[in-house]
Amino acid sequence: AYDAAVLRQCSRGLNPTTYDRYPVDEEEKEELHACAARGNVDRLKALVVEGAASDEDAVPIDLRTPTAKLTPLMIAARRNQPAAVEELLHLDADPHAKSTHDLTALSIAAENGHTEIVNLLCQKLKAKGGAAALEDKGVTGKTALTCACEQGHAEAVRVLIRHGADPKSDSEKDGKSPLHYAAHLGHDEVIRLLLEQKAEVYVKTKDGTT
Numbered sequence: 001a002y003d004a005a006v007l008r009q010c011s012r013g014l015n016p017t018t019y020d021r022y023p024v025d026e027e028e029k030e031e032l033h034a035c036a037a038r039g040n041v042d043r044l045k046a047l048v049v050e051g052a053a054s055d056e057d058a059v060p061i062d063l064r065t066p067t068a069k070l071t072p073l074m075i076a077a078r079r080n081q082p083a084a085v086e087e088l089l090h091l092d093a094d095p096h097a098k099s100t101h102d103l104t105a106l107s108i109a110a111e112n113g114h115t116e117i118v119n120l121l122c123q124k125l126k127a128k129g130g131a132a133a134l135e136d137k138g139v140t141g142k143t144a145l146t147c148a149c150e151q152g153h154a155e156a157v158r159v160l161i162r163h164g165a166d167p168k169s170d171s172e173k174d175g176k177s178p179l180h181y182a183a184h185l186g187h188d189e190v191i192r193l194l195l196e197q198k199a200e201v202y203v204k205t206k207d208g209t210t
Contacts, residue, residue, distance in 0.1 A: 026065050026066055026067060026068070027065060027070065027075050027078075027079075029065075030063060030065075031043075031047060032044065032047050032048070032059050032061075032063055032072050033063070033065060033070075033072055033075055035047065035072070035084070036072035036073070036075040036076040036079070036081065036084050036088065037075050037076070037079045037081070038079075038081070039076070039079075039081035039083055039084045040084075041083050041084055041087045044072070044084060044087060044088070045087055045091070047059050048061050048091050049091075061088065061091055061092065061093050062093060062094050062097055067100065068099050068100050068101070069098075069099050069100045070099050071093065071094070071097050071105070072084075072088055072093065073085060073088045073089070073093040073094070073095065073097070073105045074097070074099060074103075074104075074105045074108050076088060076105075076117075077105040077106070077108045077109040077112075077114065077117050077121065078108045078109070078112060078114075080112070080114045080117065081117075082114075082116045082117050082120060085105070085109075085117050085120050085121070086120055089120065089121075089124050095121055095124050095125055095128075096125075096133075096136070098138060101140070102138035102139040102140055103138065103140070103147075104136055104138075104144070105117075105121055106118065106121040106122065106125065106134070106136075106144045107136075107138075107142070107143075107144045107147045109121060109144075109156075110144040110145070110147040110148040110151075110153065110156050110160065111147035111148065111150070111151050111153075112151075112153075113148070113151060113153030113155065113156050114156070115153075115155045115156050115159055118144070118148075118156050118159050118160060119159050119163075122134060122159065122160065122163040122165075123163075126163060126164070130164075131163065131164030131165070131166075134160065134163060134164060134165045134166075135165070135166060135169060137169075141174060141176075143165065143166075143169050143178075144160060144165065145157065145160045145161070145165040145166070145167065145169070145178050146169070146176075146177075146178045146181055148160060148190075149178040149179070149181050149182040149187065149190050149194070150178075150181040150182070150185065152182070152185065152187035152189075152190055153190075154187070154189040154190050154193060157178075157190050157193050157194075158193060161193065161197055167179070167194050167197040167198075167199045168198075168199055168200055177199065177200065178190075178194055178199065179191065179194045179195075179199040179200070179201070182194060
């Protein structure tokens with residue numbers, strides 16, 4: 001079961017280390033979710049707009065999957081469908097919504113290195129709440145920047161920093177900064193980017209490590 005789940009992740013160009021968070025098969029059971037996953041923008045728009053015109057056929061734009069509680073926006077972000085993300089944002093999908101694992105669409109895009117989508121979501125979030133909107137930590141204690149740093153996605157890190165994400169922000173859960181994660185996993189380019197932004201080298205985690 002593990003191998004099959006990882007293979008399904010890889011076949012879709014997804015991060016195989018997150019296979020247990022997102023049951024891939026349930027992402028396409030509902031038509032709206034399937035459209036978001038496949039980037040079928042025309043049908044996605046029709047489902048939302050036509051549904052809004054008819055109470056009987058109304059489809060909630062933030063319809064959740066059963067287990068991971070992913071919205072169409074999260075699914076499009078995860079599957080690297082920038083056109084679908086852009087359309088969903090235009091239709092007022094909620095960029096602040098969180099999955100079962102307390103991740104937003106931005107954090108999901110960041111951990112998968114989907115740079116174009118990271119940029120779109122940053123623009124939307126900043127328009128509504130300024131750069132502070134990029135610092136959501138959730139129960140994991142990780143910001144979107146931390147998610148990108150942990151996975152070594154240097155381009156996503158660049159985009160997040162350009163939009164004002166704080167490279168010095170630490171996790172409320174364990175005190176780890178983005179630099180801690182990048183250094184621990186040996187992501188050299190990400191480390192260089194963070195040091196250029198004056199990330200603190202000697203800051204300690206809650207267990208006292210630097």
